[in-house]
Amino acid sequence: MKVKCPECGAEFDVPDDVIVGEVVTCPDCGLELEVAKIEAGNVELKPVQVAGEDWGE
Amino acid sequence: MQQKTFVVKIGGSILKSGFPESFLKDLKSLYEHDKVVLVHGGADLVTQTAKAMGKEQKFIVSPDGMRSRYTDKETMEVYTMVMAGKINKQLVAWLQSYGIRAVGVSGVDGFLLRAIRKKKLIVLDERGRKIAIDGGYTGKIEAVNKEFLEALLNLRYLPVVAPIAMDDEYQLLNVDSDRAAAYIAGALKADAIVICTDVEGVIIGETVRRKMSVEEAKKNLEVIGHGMKKKVYAAVEALQMGVKEVVITSGLKEEPMTQALNHEVGTLIVYE
Numbered sequence: 001m002k003v004k005c006p007e008c009g010a011e012f013d014v015p016d017d018v019i020v021g022e023v024v025t026c027p028d029c030g031l032e033l034e035v036a037k038i039e040a041g042n043v044e045l046k047p048v049q050v051a052g053e054d055w056g057e
Numbered sequence: 058m059q060q061k062t063f064v065v066k067i068g069g070s071i072l073k074s075g076f077p078e079s080f081l082k083d084l085k086s087l088y089e090h091d092k093v094v095l096v097h098g099g100a101d102l103v104t105q106t107a108k109a110m111g112k113e114q115k116f117i118v119s120p121d122g123m124r125s126r127y128t129d130k131e132t133m134e135v136y137t138m139v140m141a142g143k144i145n146k147q148l149v150a151w152l153q154s155y156g157i158r159a160v161g162v163s164g165v166d167g168f169l170l171r172a173i174r175k176k177k178l179i180v181l182d183e184r185g186r187k188i189a190i191d192g193g194y195t196g197k198i199e200a201v202n203k204e205f206l207e208a209l210l211n212l213r214y215l216p217v218v219a220p221i222a223m224d225d226e227y228q229l230l231n232v233d234s235d236r237a238a239a240y241i242a243g244a245l246k247a248d249a250i251v252i253c254t255d256v257e258g259v260i261i262g263e264t265v266r267r268k269m270s271v272e273e274a275k276k277n278l279e280v281i282g283h284g285m286k287k288k289v290y291a292a293v294e295a296l297q298m299g300v301k302e303v304v305i306t307s308g309l310k311e312e313p314m315t316q317a318l319n320h321e322v323g324t325l326i327v328y329e
Contacts (some may be wrong), residue, residue, distance in 0.1 A: 020120055023179055023187035026200035032179070033187045048177060049187050056125050056231035057100040057136070 003043045007031050014043060023048055062092045062210070063249050063314070064242040065233060069099035069144070070255040071308040076151040080253070083312045085155050092210040094241055095159075096218045099144040100126065107135045107149075117180040120187055124283040125195070128231040129189050133194040136231050140219040141165075148217050154177040160209055163219040165229060167205035170237060172196030172230050174221035196230035198237060201244035235291035243298025248297055251317045252288050253308030258324035259285055268325045273295055289326070296328040
């Protein structure tokens with residue numbers, strides 16, 4: 001499936017079995033993007049917001 | 058001789074069959090000459106207790122290979138109970154039985170550890186693909202109230218810290234104890250951290266590395282196992298925050314801290 005990076009506008013492919021919550025990386029700007037919605041074959045992406053690594057005990 | 062400041066991290070793996078007497082004796086001798094903060098872990102006991110209460114624990118792996126507990130609300134309650142309750146208070150009692158003026162605190166007390174809650178965690182799913190999930194109750198430490206610790210240390214108390222932090226909404230968070238030790242040591246500009254575990258140091262291949270620079274430590278993160286990776290990561294952070302040296306060593310040996318600080322055992326990691 002074709003998707004568009006919301007940051008840089010680059011178009012790229014994601015696997016057909018992609019699911020909501022999955023994280024993909026824009027090949028152009030390198031931004032990590034989370035699949036926010038899949039509707040009628042349209043995949044909506046949003047940047048993933050995470051604080052730095054700290055994973056508790 | 059000028060007093061030095063040391064942070065000692067004791068892993069739960071060492072405490073499985075009580076507090077080793079050699080460790081207690083050595084901690085006492087360190088405490089008699091210098092300022093010491095003890096940070097403890099205890100993840101295994103949290104898992105056991107949660108299981109006994111009918112709450113199975115889920116573990117997740119980050120894309121960087123960090124393995125950790127998925128802390129939902131109920132798990133956070135068990136975590137607080139075990140860490141700030143059973144483990145922390147038992148340690149304080151053991152230390153006091155040795156004549157050490159120990160005070161048990163968690164990162165919540167006196168605003169000791171402030172953290173930012175992770176809104177999302179990225180984990181690998183069963184297909185090996187990255188998935189963003191709700192962050193649960195874990196956090197990244199942002200600030201340490203060093204004045205609180207310094208006040209206790211100046212009164213000749215030995216603070217025993219449970220790895221729980223608080224976010225800006227006063228929510229309790231599970232934070233990694235090695236990282237907590239690193240941030241506390243960084244804030245105090247400690248002379249050293251001794252991370253005591255149940256193996257002799259950082260093992261690469263089949264050999265215990267005696268000394269590593271920050272660059273070597275970073276370069277080898279990929280080949281170091283899950284549990285040790287967090288310690289090495291914490292060591293690098295501590296050194297970057299101004300701690301002079303970090304030794305990762307076995308807490309089950311005779312005089313574990315003294316020998317580690319004399320560079321006779323363990324893996325010494327320094328900024329060079």
